[in-house]
Amino acid sequence: MVKVVSLGVEGRLGNLDQIAAIHTNIIKNGQEQDHFVVFELLRACSRFDAIDYAMEVFRRTRQPNVYVYTAIIDALVACGSSYHAISSYVHMIENSVCPDNFVVNSVLKACALELDLRVEFDDMQKVFDEMPQRDIVATTVMISSYSEHGLVDRALAVFDLPKVRDTVCWTAMIDGLVRNGEMSKSLECFRQMQREGVRANEVTAVCMLSACAYLGALELGKWVHSYIEKYAIKVNHFVASALVTMYLRCGSIREAERAFEEAKKKDVST
DNA sequence: ACTATTCGCG
Numbered sequence: 154m155v156k157v158v159s160l161g162v163e164g165r166l167g168n169l170d171q172i173a174a175i176h177t178n179i180i181k182n183g184q185e186q187d188h189f190v191v192f193e194l195l196r197a198c199s200r201f202d203a204i205d206y207a208m209e210v211f212r213r214t215r216q217p218n219v220y221v222y223t224a225i226i227d228a229l230v231a232c233g234s235s236y237h238a239i240s241s242y243v244h245m246i247e248n249s250v251c252p253d254n255f256v257v258n259s260v261l262k263a264c265a266l267e268l269d270l271r272v273e274f275d276d277m278q279k280v281f282d283e284m285p286q287r288d289i290v291a292t293t294v295m296i297s298s299y300s301e302h303g304l305v306d307r308a309l310a311v312f313d314l315p316k317v318r319d320t321v322c323w324t325a326m327i328d329g330l331v332r333n334g335e336m337s338k339s340l341e342c343f344r345q346m347q348r349e350g351v352r353a354n355e356v357t358a359v360c361m362l363s364a365c366a367y368l369g370a371l372e373l374g375k376w377v378h379s380y381i382e383k384y385a386i387k388v389n390h391f392v393a394s395a396l397v398t399m400y401l402r403c404g405s406i407r408e409a410e411r412a413f414e415e416a417k418k419k420d421v422s423t
Numbered sequence: 424a425c426t427a428t429t430c431g432c433g
Binding site for chain 2: 188189192193196219220223224227253254255256257258259261262288289290291292293294296297319320321322323324325326327328329354355356357358359360363389390391392394395
């Protein structure tokens with residue numbers, strides 16, 4: 154355990170050195186103001202938790218465009234500095250950089266994070282409402298953050314807005330219902346998803362299987378299992394353990410063992 | 424060019 158931690162730190166420092174080396178090269182090549190290059194550099198910093206370095210790179214950028222702002226906001230969100238992420242967005246607007254849906258979605262995430270500290274949802278809803286055109290990703294962010302805070306009705310209200318909803322959006326809603334104990338509503342939601350012809354993925358399957366486990370709905374659980382096989386949904390360890398748990402809760406020890414063996418055979422990864 | 428969804432296990 155101790156070894157893993159120290160390896161992690163060493164690896165991180167090594168990578169930070171690499172980033173610094175890359176940065177030096179960028180400066181040498183006169184690409185320090187190249188938005189595309191800065192964007193990639195900021196993302197690299199974020200991947201290695203080098204937020205201070207990212208801030209320094211950002212500060213050196215004279216006229217950041219919307220991509221550069223998105224990268225720094227994402228980096229701030231990733232390290233939990235939702236307040237600074239929101240400030241950066243305000244800064245962007247003040248500098249007359251036109252926002253796109255991507256950066257607004259990043260701010261939505263920051264707002265959602267901020268809600269863990271305060272209890273005011275209106276700012277988030279306002280950002281969402283004032284988007285130039287709402288997209289499905291923003292809707293999904295709203296659904297999952299409302300659900301996370303137990304506000305299922307508000308999640309459902311947002312879910313009702315778009316004309317077309319994709320797999321991820323449906324899954325976020327189903328997950329929200331499951332996590333808030335609205336099991337039968339989650340089943341109904343899944344059925345509606347099927348009716349509208351939206352394909353489920355491995356995340357949807359996990360949510361459904363946990364609802365089935367909770368309700369002891371063996372038949373539906375089996376149906377989901379066959380759906381997984383029919384559409385070759387990848388059985389990662391989430392799906393594998395959800396299958397086993399579902400069969401166990403439904404009292405089908407034999408099926409649980411079979412699912413377990415099946416997963417072992419397939420060498421379940423990630 | 425960038426954004427969204429899953430309970431982890433010794």
